[in-house]
Amino acid sequence: xxxxxxxxxxxxxxxxxxxxxxxxxxxxxxxxxxxxxxxxxxxxxxxxxxxxxxxxxxxxxxxxxxxxxxxxxxxxxxxxxxxxxxxxxxxxxxxxxxxxxxxxxxxxxxxxxxxxxxxxxxxxxxxxxxxxxxxxxxxxxxxxxxxxxxxxxxxxxxxxxxxxxxxxxxxxxxxxxxxxxxxxxxxxxxxxxxxxxxxxxxxxxxxxxxxxxxxxxxxxxxxxxxxxxxxxxxxxxxxxxxxxxxxxxxxxxxxxxxxxxxxxxxxxxxxxxxxxxxxxxxxxxxxxxxxxxxxxxxxxxxxxxxxxxxxxxxxxxxxxxxxxxxxxxxxxxxxxxxxxxxxxxxxxxxxxxxxxxxxxxxxxxxxxxxxxxxxxxxxxxxxxxxxxxxxxxxxxxxxxxxxxxxxxxxxxxxxxxxxxxxxxxxxxxxxxxxxxxxxxxxxxxxxxxxxxxxxxxxxxxxxxxxxxxxxxxxxxxxxxxxxxxxxxxxxxxxxxxxxxxxxxxxxxxxxxxxxxxxxxxxxxxxxxxxxxxxxxxxxxxx
Amino acid sequence: xxxxxxxxxxxxxxxxxxxxxxxxxxxxxxxxxxxxxxxxxxxxxxxxxxxxxxxxxxxxxxxxxxxxxxxxxxxxxxxxxxxxxxxxxxxxxxxxxxxxxxxxxxxxxxxxxxxxxxxxxxxxxxxxxxxxxxxxxxxxxxxxxxxxxxxxxxxxxxxxxxxxxxxxxxxxxxxxxxxxxxxxxxxxxxxxxxxxxxxxxxxxxxxxxxxxxxxxxxxxxxxxxxxxxxxxxxxxxxxxxxxxxxxxxxxxxxxxxxxxxxxxxxxxxxxxxxxxxxxxxxxxxxxxxxxxxxxxxxxxxxxxxxxxxxxxxxxxxxxxxxxxxxxxxxxxxxxxxxxx
Numbered sequence: 001x002x003x004x005x006x007x008x009x010x011x012x013x014x015x016x017x018x019x020x021x022x023x024x025x026x027x028x029x030x031x032x033x034x035x036x037x038x039x040x041x042x043x044x045x046x047x048x049x050x051x052x053x054x055x056x057x058x059x060x061x062x063x064x065x066x067x068x069x070x071x072x073x074x075x076x077x078x079x080x081x082x083x084x085x086x087x088x089x090x091x092x093x094x095x096x097x098x099x100x101x102x103x104x105x106x107x108x109x110x111x112x113x114x115x116x117x118x119x120x121x122x123x124x125x126x127x128x129x130x131x132x133x134x135x136x137x138x139x140x141x142x143x144x145x146x147x148x149x150x151x152x153x154x155x156x157x158x159x160x161x162x163x164x165x166x167x168x169x170x171x172x173x174x175x176x177x178x179x180x181x182x183x184x185x186x187x188x189x190x191x192x193x194x195x196x197x198x199x200x201x202x203x204x205x206x207x208x209x210x211x212x213x214x215x216x217x218x219x220x221x222x223x224x225x226x227x228x229x230x231x232x233x234x235x236x237x238x239x240x241x242x243x244x245x246x247x248x249x250x251x252x253x254x255x256x257x258x259x260x261x262x263x264x265x266x267x268x269x270x271x272x273x274x275x276x277x278x279x280x281x282x283x284x285x286x287x288x289x290x291x292x293x294x295x296x297x298x299x300x301x302x303x304x305x306x307x308x309x310x311x312x313x314x315x316x317x318x319x320x321x322x323x324x325x326x327x328x329x330x331x332x333x334x335x336x337x338x339x340x341x342x343x344x345x346x347x348x349x350x351x352x353x354x355x356x357x358x359x360x361x362x363x364x365x366x367x368x369x370x371x372x373x374x375x376x377x378x379x380x381x382x383x384x385x386x387x388x389x390x391x392x393x394x395x396x397x398x399x400x401x402x403x404x405x406x407x408x409x410x411x412x413x414x415x416x417x418x419x420x421x422x423x424x425x426x427x428x429x430x431x432x433x434x435x436x437x438x439x440x441x442x443x444x445x446x447x448x449x450x451x452x453x454x455x456x457x458x459x460x461x462x463x464x465x466x467x468x469x470x471x472x473x474x475x476x477x478x479x480x481x482x483x484x485x486x487x488x489x490x491x492x493x494x495x496x497x498x499x500x501x502x503x504x505x506x507x508x509x510x511x512x513x514x515x516x517x518x519x520x521x522x523x524x525x526x527x528x529x530x531x532x533x534x535x536x537x538x539x540x541x542x
Numbered sequence: 543x544x545x546x547x548x549x550x551x552x553x554x555x556x557x558x559x560x561x562x563x564x565x566x567x568x569x570x571x572x573x574x575x576x577x578x579x580x581x582x583x584x585x586x587x588x589x590x591x592x593x594x595x596x597x598x599x600x601x602x603x604x605x606x607x608x609x610x611x612x613x614x615x616x617x618x619x620x621x622x623x624x625x626x627x628x629x630x631x632x633x634x635x636x637x638x639x640x641x642x643x644x645x646x647x648x649x650x651x652x653x654x655x656x657x658x659x660x661x662x663x664x665x666x667x668x669x670x671x672x673x674x675x676x677x678x679x680x681x682x683x684x685x686x687x688x689x690x691x692x693x694x695x696x697x698x699x700x701x702x703x704x705x706x707x708x709x710x711x712x713x714x715x716x717x718x719x720x721x722x723x724x725x726x727x728x729x730x731x732x733x734x735x736x737x738x739x740x741x742x743x744x745x746x747x748x749x750x751x752x753x754x755x756x757x758x759x760x761x762x763x764x765x766x767x768x769x770x771x772x773x774x775x776x777x778x779x780x781x782x783x784x785x786x787x788x789x790x791x792x793x794x795x796x797x798x799x800x801x802x803x804x805x806x807x808x809x810x811x812x813x814x815x816x817x818x819x820x821x822x823x824x825x826x827x828x829x830x831x832x833x834x835x836x837x838x839x840x841x842x843x844x845x846x847x848x849x850x851x852x853x854x855x856x857x858x859x860x861x862x863x864x865x866x867x868x869x870x871x872x873x874x875x876x877x878x879x880x881x882x
Contacts, residue, residue, distance in 0.1 A: 054786055083788060085788035086787035086788030086789070090787065098778065099783045100783065101798050103801060104801075112787075113788070113789065116788055148878065150877075150878050161783065165786075
């Protein structure tokens, strides 16, 4: 149905020409579910924009042919393209909230597409838009018709985006990272919905994702891209069991699956024995009846409803839950950026919750609790070099200066594996993984007893994630730190944590040793979380 | 939904009331802080101490400040703003005749400016780096870098003196026309209401040059903001969704991008309106326009406190009203306001 032959795309930028796609060929058969997998910068999204001819300004198709049902999409007139987009080939995007017009009712946005492609008249557009909302199983579609995107949850917005894409019953759906930023159970329901609708309508689909596990679960065939080229194509099972290209092997290795160990995420040649960490009996931190209440228009809302837990010295505790479960509020209270409404936080037996968060920066225990933030880019000051970011806590609380400070920064850079020459660079000159290393070096600079890791790898490619997770394992063994690892990704928590706490609606619903919770979850919600995670084929041991 | 919105707008209007009260206090105190003794000025150069004191008593200036304030508020409540010394007319009457003149000039200039700047900004944003973009940049830079009195004089020189197509720059109406019966004070509207199209056309001819002068000056911020907001809107994710859904170019550009881009443009428009109303005194002088700006300057020069007070009050109320209108316009365009 769709045939792409030797496609290459070029962008003119101020720094000269960039070639994100360099001569790729693939095809999608009628009703086939194709996955395009690659890490950031591999050119997977640009490929889809090129075939829809919606490249940003400055981008153009250099070579190749794109043929859809006998039509040459590269040479088709813009008017013909317009009737193909949305009618024949549709697209859904990542970040669904931003993908919808913020100031237009979602029902009207669906109507716009229906009217554009003459699938509805002014009289029946409303009814058909509600039908489209029903098709993506939005509860109470009549009422949702009048909603604005900001009034809907992320998963709901993605359903609306899918409704827009499928309103005119296209024959090919391109899904560009459709579940990035969504909760794991939402991801599952969105992906299940796409698969089900695609089957019912005999619609072909292209799933573009960085998550090999997700693609393996939902696609018939996978194309692996790297640096604008296709390195390997094959059935998911085959890719996982006998990857041919070394890059595919690295991707497969780096994808956390059941049965993987943290070292097995790394390429075979980098696998050193995993260092053991010693968990002691005395707790480094105890949370007792922590409550956080926020005021809201409709009365106070309890984000955290009196939870208690302890982290023992040297232990890594996983804190798992979906957005809105209170895990971020909890971690912010522990790191003393937020004051609990009631309850105690005992650090080495001392109640640090008694010190207001605003004054905790001057508390002697400040240096003992540090945090690695979720977004490595946003958590670095864009005007500070890597070296000054790492030096800041040392100068402020470590009392270091001059040559000693410089030496310590260099030492920390070595510790986190950041090459010395990169220390003088600014965040925008560093890659995602390098920025994550700077963030970790800054957090461990004062050798804290407790490190709070707030989804530290959520924004990273899987191969970088593998490296960062292994770095965290090494550091824990070397420095004897305790970790509070906040994450929604059970597969990652499984690899890193000794014990795990599952939160839902501000309460702890399950806790226990990680292996036990994972293999025999007691609470149905924990089971749902584990089942929602993508289950790629079991890989062969390498 | 709708009642929520209406409630929010009503609430916003209620918030304007304390501001108005504050404005009354400040305009009162501000004029009391003016240098010079109005009583001495009012009594005339040949007045003796006794007669100055008499005038002071007549004006109520000998009373304590608090009492003066309440007298002032009481007068205000009756619509009495006092008497202007320089014109001998009640200030309220002066403002009523001059404020519409300024407003008419400013509004027409802004309409003209928007009619040019917004399409220009949209064009420049859809074709960045092309000749349209460069033309836009040159035009707005030229417009903003020339002082209004200079542009005004150049326009008079070219269109009145050299070409002779414009009427003499002497106020709102040539003396051969009779002013239309006052309904709104806007000559264009009043003449249209009276069906007197000859006068309407005469008023329009007088208005063109000063309005163009002001419009040239206000072109820059509006065009720039439109361009920037459009560029930002066009690069957002929802535009990509709209394009991928095959929506037509017009729908994407105007239905989706421009409506989102209008929000910052409206904010800019409000600021431009505010400063234009204050800054058009030079244009009023050049074109002998009987507006409120020139009136205020004359009043200030002679310490005519009643007139200054009236002017400050009128302008402040106008700004409060303007901000209210902008906030409401915002709430009407953007459903997110008032909920998040």
